[in-house]
Amino acid sequence: MTIPSHVIEMLQKIRSRFQTEPLRARLLPKGAAFATLRTVRRASTASVAKYWDRFGATTTPEDHDAIADPLTMADPARFSANIENFIGTVKVPVGIIGPLRINGLNAHGDYHVPMATTEAALVASYARGAYAASKSGGISTALLYEGVIRTPAFVFDGLLDAGMFVEWVVQEVAALKAAAEGTTGHGKLISVEPVIDNNVVFLICRYTTGDAAGQNMVTIATNALCEDIAARCPIAMKAWYIEGNFSGDKKASFLGLVTGRGRKVSASVTLPASVVEKTLGTTVQAMLDYGQVANLGAHLSGQLGTQAHFANGLAALYIATGQDAACVAESAIGITRMEPRGEDLFCSVTMPNILVGSVGGGTSLPSQSAGLNILGLKGAGKGAALAEVAAATCLCGEISIVAAIAAGHFTRAHEQLARQR
């Protein structure tokens, strides 16, 4: 059979449901009128009610109450800086891991880390890793680097104009920096690097963003920089764009892996053999052996770096603390490593793209703010520590999953914890 079985399988599925001709009609555009919804920027009890009226028969009063509950509806307007077309809130369960001992450049002490998820076993697994790490004296962490990038693109007639544009930008960089930084009290433009592809020039504009994740901050600053260029640059431009789809915003990219986007943190711990055996139920050698295979799998399947499940820890922490959950796409890349240290096991994670803030974004919403307060990391001066907590949390998850797979416990944990459904 020359056609792979999974292709055949899918075709049978489709065929079994449809005949060809009705299918064509089904997929065609339909001109019939549809009832539009006005975009609502500032939510009110009335605006919320209007939406619910529209949902009709598929929703029940219980559905309404689950989302538009009294607590949420007590002040719908408080969500207006964070969302449009507001209809209530979804309640994501939060579990706690810790206390997680962190001995970091910025984070320091024993932390309770809130994690929001609907996936059974996730919190238990991270908690186990946290317990093993804390028992081993805690996790060392260091923020190694910061720099959120925006990469506007400029299009010229040809290569020569592109080159002259770069020359002009280099001459004018002080003025451009002033234009960018004039829009923000916290952002600093720390590097501008041109990348030329014939008649198109991307400028990698790299910023520190204070305690905020900073994605809006760098957009606004870069826009000012671009407008200054557009106003003053003598080289004729065909177009410019605030983002040339080059920065890796909201997506995994090798640029992010190579040069970092957001905060780069490294975290490590050396687990004594006794902790590996008693707490994790396996051996140092078994974990190292699996590490070799896991690393091979990462290479063969074309991952960006090598790690097990940063995304689980990041998504749970981001949601619980009001970060941008979509940034998990770009943050969840990097390197997990293990090495023997005598009888013991050194483990580290290095994560180049952590996008978190202790201010801004969703951090001031009530439950998200509470999440940050559980960590003691809300407000000014805490952004770097929060990034270190994120990396330390991911390290806990890596330790736990590697131990579970090495010991053959992985499936059992998932079976048991999801059984109550």
Add this chain to the structure above:
Amino acid sequence: MTIPSHVIEMLQKIRSRFQTEPLRARLLPKGAAFATLRTVRRASTASVAKYWDRFGATTTPEDHDAIADPLTMADPARFSANIENFIGTVKVPVGIIGPLRINGLNAHGDYHVPMATTEAALVASYARGAYAASKSGGISTALLYEGVIRTPAFVFDGLLDAGMFVEWVVQEVAALKAAAEGTTGHGKLISVEPVIDNNVVFLICRYTTGDAAGQNMVTIATNALCEDIAARCPIAMKAWYIEGNFSGDKKASFLGLVTGRGRKVSASVTLPASVVEKTLGTTVQAMLDYGQVANLGAHLSGQLGTQAHFANGLAALYIATGQDAACVAESAIGITRMEPRGEDLFCSVTMPNILVGSVGGGTSLPSQSAGLNILGLKGAGKGAALAEVAAATCLCGEISIVAAIAAGHFTRAHEQLARQR
């Protein structure tokens, strides 16, 4: 200056805060006792209270009430199949886009799509795209493929044993399929593909998973398959692992881009020039021009496929409907394309790794269930339609952001909608 400015900048930051010697002590493991938390699988009012007692001075009563609110605390046990160490819920604001007209193989009709996010402008942007698409007659969608993979790894002494193992697996595939499928009423093992790296063999086990996202289902089924192999295979094995870190579970990978993981959906719409101009405030040519630059940026920065911000739409939809938000890391890759069609603009997205279910995971929690009900896609028989809604939603987001950047409106929207903070 041979060292890049951003490196210098970071070193100054670190130096300004610390002297070297205290730093060394600060990063060392700390042996002091720490107060451990018992893992709680079945939450109760008492178990939740115990955690809050421990958080101490950094949290306020308002924080407690924001997370452990009365509605949540009315029945903490109902979250026990989804989380451990439960302390309450985080409230993520939900906005609505639509009605989004979808003319799909599986989804069909006008949908209100709930999106949970804390990022201002996101819902408004997707809503604008949905309006443009619906005005154009709606989005055609098709589920093209299904197949969640698990990739156990088997380690042998050498190449010959690895080869003989593959031979054995091929002979025994019917029995192995039976072992795997015996664990599940919904999963079907549709393909087994061996990948050999000398003495290590990965088996790419591909399943259809009914209406569930299916990640636990395939883990349990593959575990049974592995145990059957371990029990019966005559070739001496040094180790086997339920997952060789090859499947791309919770992470972006080229394997996922090439062969798909989860549901693969394609969605497209042709926007009349008039819709581009009136609804989106730009021109077909401007969008096409930007598309060329955005595609170049994707190539140059080493992205997986080319798209703008699938992650935004996916994270918002996943959270609002009880999906696994960590899967955004693997789902947010694929292809966005635009082409001229006469005067009009053809736009499509093809997304190989959508991991959603209309049953299982967080779908039965009250507010998440309500999210699915708003779509009318809760329960059996709706998984495929939900995947098509996910792709159609992402297409709305792509249309809107491309138009905004092409027209130079992108920054303005973010400035205005986040201003109320």
Add this chain to the structure above:
Amino acid sequence: MTIPSHVIEMLQKIRSRFQTEPLRARLLPKGAAFATLRTVRRASTASVAKYWDRFGATTTPEDHDAIADPLTMADPARFSANIENFIGTVKVPVGIIGPLRINGLNAHGDYHVPMATTEAALVASYARGAYAASKSGGISTALLYEGVIRTPAFVFDGLLDAGMFVEWVVQEVAALKAAAEGTTGHGKLISVEPVIDNNVVFLICRYTTGDAAGQNMVTIATNALCEDIAARCPIAMKAWYIEGNFSGDKKASFLGLVTGRGRKVSASVTLPASVVEKTLGTTVQAMLDYGQVANLGAHLSGQLGTQAHFANGLAALYIATGQDAACVAESAIGITRMEPRGEDLFCSVTMPNILVGSVGGGTSLPSQSAGLNILGLKGAGKGAALAEVAAATCLCGEISIVAAIAAGHFTRAHEQLARQR
């Protein structure tokens, strides 16, 4: 300094050489007439002489004699199936490594491997690796897989037609296979896998190609397949292309890493500690330690797999035996691994994309044919063995470079061997 030093450096270089205005003129198209060269398919003494007459003052009679030497000019027509516009031959020095003992599925015995290169130290380094491997009892090799792919692309109006096309192809696959295989006595179409991106369908057509590398063979076969489709398929097609730039022909790709293109071979050897110490001048532990760092470097810099310098061995062997040197771009990816085995060192390479043939291409040219004869691998029935030799040779190179870097000898070897220049 916000602009990186290397950017400044380059701009100064350019500025120092040119003023802006002459530059613009310099880069403009120039309409002046130019003397064209007629394409010559069948070379003759006269056709060669005509070219040399044109080269003029920059070439000397010695240059002419170095390329159009008497041996070459004795029968210029014999090169006509391999090149157009022939002017002579370039003489690439050939060195020998071995005897390299190979205990392979297909290659078996002690081989002298010819390597053509102009880079000092390369042959010496591979020879050292070959000596270490042979002293250890030789290299085990296995051809694991074969399959050269071509991936024609078919463009439709929309998604539905694309889907119906796939359905049609699946129904017709036997006829299409016959059409493809009708063009070749040696090629077999072993798999057809459709990949849909909305209205575009790629067909991954995978062939075994007998003892040839097979790239022309699969092009011609796939063309017949496409023409059969174009003639008979009832679904309206906007365009079709013999290659959708998807197959990875002449370029590194993750598709090649994941699914292979050409011959996939794995090769391994266990080096006793004594061989590592005496022959390679380092220790097993030192090589393992460096292996960890080298693997980390591969991940962080975004390589395809992890290996040191497959390209050196492949380019040298390909040139010496009449293979297509451009295929080094796609062949030079894969995995090198090392593991401790007791006191000894297990080393392996797995290479998914080896494109070699013992017939066809440049294999029948006199000196290339001689290269194959030195190996004893010319002609029918030797293609698989040749692929195994290629992998074994690369393993020798990996062993030698890892040992040299681990021992700190790498630079010294290059300094000494290139000194005679």
Add this chain to the structure above:
Amino acid sequence: MTIPSHVIEMLQKIRSRFQTEPLRARLLPKGAAFATLRTVRRASTASVAKYWDRFGATTTPEDHDAIADPLTMADPARFSANIENFIGTVKVPVGIIGPLRINGLNAHGDYHVPMATTEAALVASYARGAYAASKSGGISTALLYEGVIRTPAFVFDGLLDAGMFVEWVVQEVAALKAAAEGTTGHGKLISVEPVIDNNVVFLICRYTTGDAAGQNMVTIATNALCEDIAARCPIAMKAWYIEGNFSGDKKASFLGLVTGRGRKVSASVTLPASVVEKTLGTTVQAMLDYGQVANLGAHLSGQLGTQAHFANGLAALYIATGQDAACVAESAIGITRMEPRGEDLFCSVTMPNILVGSVGGGTSLPSQSAGLNILGLKGAGKGAALAEVAAATCLCGEISIVAAIAAGHFTRAHEQLARQR
């Protein structure tokens, strides 16, 4: 059938040839003595004869004469700075394309480009592209960037030492630069960029290398830099390595795509519609249409950038001019673009990793030197121009293949030109 057909196919092949048990013996190490070859650094008539004596029965006197021909054997020692264990030369046929008009920053004029290959149709195809480009007024080229990198790795006990090491390097960078540059008259260390992964630090050392490709130069310079660090750095180091397998030396990597390695050149031409039609036999629109599909194929198959066959042009030029053919692996990545310009077609290539030199390497061997003389680009001051010729040549190849595939001529050309075999 759950197992893919190509897997079954391969297993049958293997089974048909072997029974299991003999197979095991066949793959085992063999302890029997083997006749070793002494490494010969300085070739002589006697040393060459000794090798040929060993080859035995598989080679004929004709084979000997084809490789160890009288011209080569007139002075075997002249190859000694380029190869060890010398046995003669392989004769690679050379074809000419051009005159290729280049209007470049560095290359300027009408060039005859020598290309060495054994693949029929390659030279004819590039010649067609060169003719089209020259008829259009020639190709504009610019060297945009230079920088060959070496990336030594330094291993420490932990993160803190790694950080302190970076701090020390930054303080000492002037001295380190002096140490590196003290080894070379032509190399300049233009940037040092640290990359930390917990306890491992890579230093990206970037050099300009004058007119040489420079790979040995940067190795020797970086070795001096490392030895200076090792001698003076007060932070305890566990190990250092001259190359951390990070630089992308001899392999495709995203680091190379993002930051460049070697010389980065962009080349472009605008082809009038009439040239596309008359010379290339297709239309501007057909080429643009195919470009969209080819670009999609590049994304979906995980290539590094998007291009058709840089490797063909590079390998042929590198071999003909004494460059390192193994560098094709890293050089053959980058971007090909096409855009409409009114009725005409703008085409460009941007290649970040061209590794060529007009001095050093194989450039002084007789026939290779003649190759450079045909271009008029031998010796000091010509390195930049040679890089521009390489890019311009690749652009010719891209134009020709895109036109051939768009017009449906691709297969026919290969059939006809290889027919004479």
